[in-house]
Amino acid sequence: MIRAARLAAVGVTVALAMSIAACSKPATSTAGGTPTSVAADKQLKIGFFGFAKANSFAQAAWAGVQSYAEKNNATATFLDSNFDGPTQVNQLQDAVTSKRYDVVIVQANDGVAMVNPIKQAIAAGIVVVVEFTPVGGKFDTAEPQVPGTINIIDPPTVNGVGLAKLGLEACKTVASGACKVAYLQGFANYPLDTARTDAAVNALKSGGATVVSNFVGGYTPDTGRAAMQNLLQSHPDVNVVIGSSQALEGATPLAKGKKIGFVGNGGSTQAFGFVNDGTWYGVYDVPEKSEGTKAAELGLAKARGKDVPASTVACTTLTTFECLGTKETLKGLTADYSD
Template identity: 75%
Template sequence: MTRAVRLLAVGATAALTLTAAACSKPSSGTAGTTGAASASKSVSQDKKLSIGFLGFAKANSFAQAGWAGVQEYAAAHNASATFLDANFDAPTQVNQLQDAVTSKRYDVVIIQANDGTAMVNPVKQAIAAGITVVAEFTPIGGRYDTAEPQVPGTINIIDPPTVNGKGLAKLGIQACKAANVSKCQVAYLQGFANFPLDTARTKAAVDDLRAGGAEVISNLVGGYTQDSGRTAMQNLLQAHPGVNVVIGSSQALEGAAPLAKGKKIQFIGNGGSTQAFAAVNSGAWFAIYDVPEKADGAKAAELGLDKARGKNVPTSMATCDLTKFACLGTKQTLAGVTADYSD
């Protein structure tokens, strides 16, 4: 996260299992409320507020899922919302937030950070200007292994990239066991090369796969589109025709999987679109890492608006703690669950 690029997860990028109501309670790991989280400017409850959504990219299906949740919640709770499209470019996103601080156009900003480290200073500027800041899905800061706030005063609804990578690896080891081979060959298709969250996720996934006994035979860039996934799969099959398990963004696998017709390859997608759900339910894919992204967007809007209106809100929650199956979506765990976005 499909991620002009459509998603990530990340991709990555990357996925939706809960209703917004199901996301309304904080996880057991929630940091609770703090003065920093509740002390932004308080406004009249009947004043219409504005939200700026700094999503990964407007053409990205995963970002669009979060955006849909933001829009729906804002419309029902006396607020407007605007998508600020950085198209996966970190410097553009930094400039967008700096412009928002200067213009004072938004009461709340919800950020899917393309580069968490680059966003630290502009986020501090936004908080100092009285803007409520919500980090959604990706961290704001240099650590990619925690959902806890790295910038005081932010609200964080995070799926740490390393947690995502470890989850993909766990599913990969399960798929290796299902493949029942003496030496399981796993190909991990990275989202973007040199993308900070992808780099952290990839390392976590590859390290855990190897620790679990798998032979990681490639680290190709699969991207977040069917076309990029198809190209990566063509290269993979030429170099490693005996591959047993392929892991990548769900969008990439939608392009990659058809090339494996007649081969016994287990696919694991990162992202829970309707297409990914259908692939798992049909048995074409082994599993998906399923993030409740539309619900996350709605929750981000809820907490952001509540804080801007002077209410106490939790400072952090880990996205996958809000699901009953820790985002690990197999045919069994997805039974009765419906995806709420499409690639």
């Protein structure tokens, strides 16, 4: 997904409950680095380096960024890399050279490749907010991996373990004995997806499930439909299917007449509807518009000389249910975006 594309990096082998507890503690340190001081009444400029303009998840974060900027004497621009890592690197390097932004908010397509341009931005006095996906080589933490950055993160390991927890709960509703769970990967060999997949698969196995994870579901209904067709041919006895919410929108119709529990990654309007009507068991629901709002809030505050937290774990800070969306926990809530 990147929710969409939360968007979606990791491997864990510890017990399910301990994994969530260990990875979910928000940090209390203060973001380092001192940006160039600005007058309190100066209008600031935010550059939002989102996954892709066509991605509904990125659009949800963008809506939050835009709304906060408009109300707090700032302007915001969406720089579209269209899911391409090298393009995003070049865009940030150009922004550093031109010094056109006071604050940059980064949804990294390649968290390792973005380390150096982010270091360059910080050295140039630009405030950097790392949003949703970690920047650096570690995918199990929200702690800053580049000194001086502000991080509001959903660690991919936490995401994977959360999906596994929902999947194991779904098993209890559809399987009377052994439970076979299919985990549909997002992008093949994509660091974030690899990390999240490893975390989910290990947690599912620790919970006693038999796991099938060699199918790529992607982030569209078409790729999800194709994966589901192949899955049902190879494993017609599957009990639970986990994948991006977009992929499951294509996969779900193929399960007609079968008792299969679905768990989506991404809380779109469509995903909420499937959970609320009982078609899916649950979704991993990151409040992405709220996360975008928080990213803009923290970035502008630091640019104006205030102390802000160095790291925030989205699901423990912005929700009361740690992003584990079921019919019960989503009651009365509205999705942040639509696929």
